[in-house]
Amino acid sequence: MNTESSDIHKEYRNLTGKKTAFIILLFILLLFSAIIGISKGALSIGMFDSIKAIFKDSGTAHAIVWKLRLPRVIMAILVGGGLGFAGTVFQAVLKNPLASPYTLGIASGAGFGAVVAILFGSGIASEYLVPGFAFFFALTSSFFILGISGIKGPSSETMILAGIATMFLFSSLTSFFQYMGTMEQVHEVVFWFFGSLSRAGWKEIGLAGAMILLPFPFIMKMSWDFNLLSAGDEAAKALGVNVKRIKITSIILASLITSGVICFTGIIGFIGLVAPHICRMLIGSDHRFLLPASALTGAVVVLAADTLGRTLWAPQVIPIGIMTSFIGVPFFFYLLMKKTKEYW
Amino acid sequence: MLDIKNLGFRYRKADILKDIRFELDKGEIISIVGPNGVGKSTLLKCIARILKPGQGSVVIDGKDAAGMKSSDLVKCIGYVPQDFPSKFPLTVFEAILMGRRPYITWRPSDNDLKIVSDLIDLMELTDLAMQDFDCLSGGQKQKVLLARAFAQETDLLLLDEPTSNLDLKHQLEVMEIISDMSNKKNTGVIMSVHDLNLAARFSDKIVMLRKGKIFCAGKPEHVMTVQNIRSVYDVEVMINTDQIHPFIQPLRAVS
Numbered sequence: 001m002n003t004e005s006s007d008i009h010k011e012y013r014n015l016t017g018k019k020t021a022f023i024i025l026l027f028i029l030l031l032f033s034a035i036i037g038i039s040k041g042a043l044s045i046g047m048f049d050s051i052k053a054i055f056k057d058s059g060t061a062h063a064i065v066w067k068l069r070l071p072r073v074i075m076a077i078l079v080g081g082g083l084g085f086a087g088t089v090f091q092a093v094l095k096n097p098l099a100s101p102y103t104l105g106i107a108s109g110a111g112f113g114a115v116v117a118i119l120f121g122s123g124i125a126s127e128y129l130v131p132g133f134a135f136f137f138a139l140t141s142s143f144f145i146l147g148i149s150g151i152k153g154p155s156s157e158t159m160i161l162a163g164i165a166t167m168f169l170f171s172s173l174t175s176f177f178q179y180m181g182t183m184e185q186v187h188e189v190v191f192w193f194f195g196s197l198s199r200a201g202w203k204e205i206g207l208a209g210a211m212i213l214l215p216f217p218f219i220m221k222m223s224w225d226f227n228l229l230s231a232g233d234e235a236a237k238a239l240g241v242n243v244k245r246i247k248i249t250s251i252i253l254a255s256l257i258t259s260g261v262i263c264f265t266g267i268i269g270f271i272g273l274v275a276p277h278i279c280r281m282l283i284g285s286d287h288r289f290l291l292p293a294s295a296l297t298g299a300v301v302v303l304a305a306d307t308l309g310r311t312l313w314a315p316q317v318i319p320i321g322i323m324t325s326f327i328g329v330p331f332f333f334y335l336l337m338k339k340t341k342e343y344w
Numbered sequence: 345m346l347d348i349k350n351l352g353f354r355y356r357k358a359d360i361l362k363d364i365r366f367e368l369d370k371g372e373i374i375s376i377v378g379p380n381g382v383g384k385s386t387l388l389k390c391i392a393r394i395l396k397p398g399q400g401s402v403v404i405d406g407k408d409a410a411g412m413k414s415s416d417l418v419k420c421i422g423y424v425p426q427d428f429p430s431k432f433p434l435t436v437f438e439a440i441l442m443g444r445r446p447y448i449t450w451r452p453s454d455n456d457l458k459i460v461s462d463l464i465d466l467m468e469l470t471d472l473a474m475q476d477f478d479c480l481s482g483g484q485k486q487k488v489l490l491a492r493a494f495a496q497e498t499d500l501l502l503l504d505e506p507t508s509n510l511d512l513k514h515q516l517e518v519m520e521i522i523s524d525m526s527n528k529k530n531t532g533v534i535m536s537v538h539d540l541n542l543a544a545r546f547s548d549k550i551v552m553l554r555k556g557k558i559f560c561a562g563k564p565e566h567v568m569t570v571q572n573i574r575s576v577y578d579v580e581v582m583i584n585t586d587q588i589h590p591f592i593q594p595l596r597a598v599s
Contacts, residue, residue, distance in 0.1 A: 008461040008473045009454075012437050015474070095431050224450075228442055230432050231492075237394045238423035239445050239496070240414050285432040288450070 084298025
């Protein structure tokens, strides 16, 4: 009996080792995709030359890399990583596999906030106004959802219906303001809604990076609590989790990440829903591993999608939202069909 | 070890529980019985402080639970809920490891893993250790939940209907595991039970609830009487006292 017991023990350590390896692998893949992303474009730079161009001041290549490509690549990583991370948090807290910044209407909330700021905030420090409004309305919709899940229970149907309702509410409000706006304002909003990484400059990256990355360590610290939440609120409470506090703090932090993504890039695809699922299928739901893995997966997919979108029909650029779906959906379906036992 | 004093709980101005008082010694098993909706689960949740009782107090080893830090409390009281929601894939090992959470900061220690492995062997779940929790049968799931509470290494266990939805063999198996564990580790157990015969057979004391109050409490043979069951359940029964434990045979519902 003792030998058997130590076998299970080893098997568990073995599995966690594999999960760590998976995360390291994703990280390497991300670095690799980043280098490709930097080297591809109207002027193709070799992979090694592009690394050199980052560090050495060598004329055109250096300028292109620093002014155009590097910001774009970093923004793609931030956006994908943020969405994957926030999606995992929403799914864990609402215990709902269909939850994500989009299906819950939180992205639409942030979008509406950004549009209001774009339309009415011209002139008044709008670079802070847009993220501020986006965050405020993202929070509004997430607390709305959290409230409903508290009253009606976090069943998939209730959550998603409430999310769709929120989504419609905010898109109608957005349309209403567009209808009231001038031609130029409408143009600006429509362009914004397409979802694009091309607006990213270093200043935007600084602010987006702060909104997206600062919550990461605080959320990582709650990994075990997320694990216990999956056993049910009451069981989690009985194991010492302060359920209410964990839910509220993590929802606020995940909303902050979502608004950081939305306000600088517009509405981008479904990566927040899919990245956590892809990782859960591959490494299970221990959030100590799932959270970083989902963030890295999201970052890799968005970065790859953007690089392909820029190069496939160059000089035409396929919007990032469309490309993310093109890449993510087939892979998701592949895993869906392959996996037979769980709810997937 | 556990002293429940004058405990009461109100929900939307209705008394769910009132004047509940009883004591539990180390290694003792108490079953709470009573019809559906009488407040059995609520009572367990109040003791575990999942719900805050409106009146009265729960005293553990001389300390009022209301004044204890939750990180200390979870090392005293283990709780096994009735249902097991599982939306996301979770291995049996991970599910039981959750019980070690009060002792883990980030990485589980070798000792944590050893405790979990031993419990898995004890529950005869060795072959299923790395399987998905959702693939288990009802009886196996219940064993995992019990193991999770055992892993918590508390002196007191609260079990909410541990045998509901189980087949005959698993009902007995689960009850025997609980009784063995209580004997071996001197754990005090309070459980809500629907099956009066299981309650009579496996508990040292029975607390019978009626309309949120204790109707009677004491040794199984004192509580399980034809009159008591008739007044609490509106059911006429026959009780066979030939064996060590009273055997209750339901006859008909009384209107």
